[in-house]
Amino acid sequence: MIFEAAPYLLGTTAAVYALLLAIYFVTGWLYYSNNPARADKIQPGRALSAPKVRRDIMQSVRSLFSIALMFSIGHVLYSRFHIGFTAWPTSVGSVAVSFLLSMVAYDTWFYWMHRLLHSKLLYRRIHRWHHLSLPSVAWSNNSDTLLDNLFLQSYWLAAHLIVPIAPTVLLVHKLYDHLSGIIGHSGVEHGGGVCWPPSPMNSVTHHDQHHRFFNCNYAPHFTIWDRLMGTLHKSHDAEVKENLRRRRLPAVQESRTDA
Numbered sequence: 001m002i003f004e005a006a007p008y009l010l011g012t013t014a015a016v017y018a019l020l021l022a023i024y025f026v027t028g029w030l031y032y033s034n035n036p037a038r039a040d041k042i043q044p045g046r047a048l049s050a051p052k053v054r055r056d057i058m059q060s061v062r063s064l065f066s067i068a069l070m071f072s073i074g075h076v077l078y079s080r081f082h083i084g085f086t087a088w089p090t091s092v093g094s095v096a097v098s099f100l101l102s103m104v105a106y107d108t109w110f111y112w113m114h115r116l117l118h119s120k121l122l123y124r125r126i127h128r129w130h131h132l133s134l135p136s137v138a139w140s141n142n143s144d145t146l147l148d149n150l151f152l153q154s155y156w157l158a159a160h161l162i163v164p165i166a167p168t169v170l171l172v173h174k175l176y177d178h179l180s181g182i183i184g185h186s187g188v189e190h191g192g193g194v195c196w197p198p199s200p201m202n203s204v205t206h207h208d209q210h211h212r213f214f215n216c217n218y219a220p221h222f223t224i225w226d227r228l229m230g231t232l233h234k235s236h237d238a239e240v241k242e243n244l245r246r247r248r249l250p251a252v253q254e255s256r257t258d259a
């Protein structure tokens with residue numbers, strides 16, 4: 001039975017990896033800007049060095065394979081071995097509720113694992129690699145060590161044991177997380193009005209502050225855990241508003257054309 005599932009696992013991994021790579025390169029290319037002169041840069045005047053840009057791309061290509069593999073193992077265990085909660089019958093309501101539940105579950109998983117990775121014991125060995133990109137660029141999203149992925153991205157392996165969710169809905173959630181993560185590292189506030197504080201939705205500024213100030217802003221989707229646990233940076237709300245306002249200024253719009 002296990003050996004019979006091997007080709008299916010390989011095929012699923014290859015398909016998910018191809019999707020993740022395609023989104024990484026298309027979104028990364030669209031949102032890549034390392035121009036320190038951009039007026040709407042969250043960290044004006046700063047750029048990531050060329051060797052570090054290359055390092056981030058190379059590491060992301062490796063790292064995305066491990067994410068695709070974990071996602072696919074979870075999928076095969078669910079679809080071939082019935083391990084996990086059975087998804088609710090398909091309806092608009094069940095898709096919306098399971099997607100939201102998965103977002104909350106992943107946000108919780110990532111927040112606490114991320115805090116663990118910032119502990120003295122684990123930081124240097126596992127998570128430091130990701131923090132060497134300062135300022136981050138869109139390519140930095142998946143620049144993580146394999147062990148880092150085992151902590152933060154293993155949610156995708158375990159998701160069916162946590163949320164009753166259809167495989168396609170879970171895949172859409174992963175692709176949303178991937179897309180928002182890449183844009184979230186772009187160094188320019190693209191969040192828009194939906195992130196206006198005290199909105200629970202994370203902005204680009206939220207994760208940019210994590211790279212800058214280190215021990216704050218740990219969650220991937222929402223500001224809720226950071227607010228509840230007192231880990232939201234004290235300047236977060238004011239800076240998000242300021243960066244969103246800056247994006248709307250005519251001078252910024254013009255400067256984007258030559259960025």
Ligand SMILES: [Zn+2]
Pocket residue numbers: 114118127131210
């Ligand atoms: Zn971190």
Ligand SMILES: [Zn+2]
Pocket residue numbers: 130136140141185207211
């Ligand atoms: Zn990051």
